[in-house]
Amino acid sequence: KAGVTQTPRYLIKTRGQQVTLSCSPISGHRSVSWYQQTPGQGLQFLFEYFSETQRNKGNFPGRFSGRQFSNSRSEMNVSTLELGDSALYLCASSLGYGRGYTFGSGTRLTVV
């Protein structure tokens, strides 16, 4: 059974640019959530989608957005990149509450 697939694995962008990250969940998982991991702030929740609807959103500026498609694949977009957006972005999928979340390997974004 394929795991959670995130693309690309690595990305280098320049300040002011925008970026789109992709996540394909485990087949049958309809919940997809995104997390940002940095050495200073640790793991922080960005947002969660279920059946194309955002059900929860973390405390991030509006430059961070996401969406989910009918096949449960999800994308997140960061506009007007800042140096502080450099992080590992992790996507997780789940069957439901209490079932645990399966994480992808992440996308390492570096903003220069």
Place this chain on the structure above:
Amino acid sequence: GNSVTQMEGPVTLSEEAFLTINCTYTATGYPSPFWYVQYPGEGLQLLLKATKADDKGSNKGFEATYRKETTSFHLEKGSVQVSDSAVYFCALSDQSGGSNYKLTFGKGTLLTVNP
């Protein structure tokens, strides 16, 4: 909001030593605790979980019991191996209000096991 406090590392042990990583939390609703492990350069892997009070999760020799009265979910392993070297995260999902549908993580504990 919810919060997770776990023992800060780094923790350095010799092979076959006993491991404990403490984790306590505050939650407003009906929490479910988890332990995740992150190996260098990788994402998070679910290590074990609990869904109700006094549940004991176990996997690969690791164990943790969900103690509702002390709001704790301490991770233990009787005999660690070099391959257990990684960062361990305690996490919580909570089916209430703004905490719904997300995990709240502790800061992580770096474990290094020497041969």
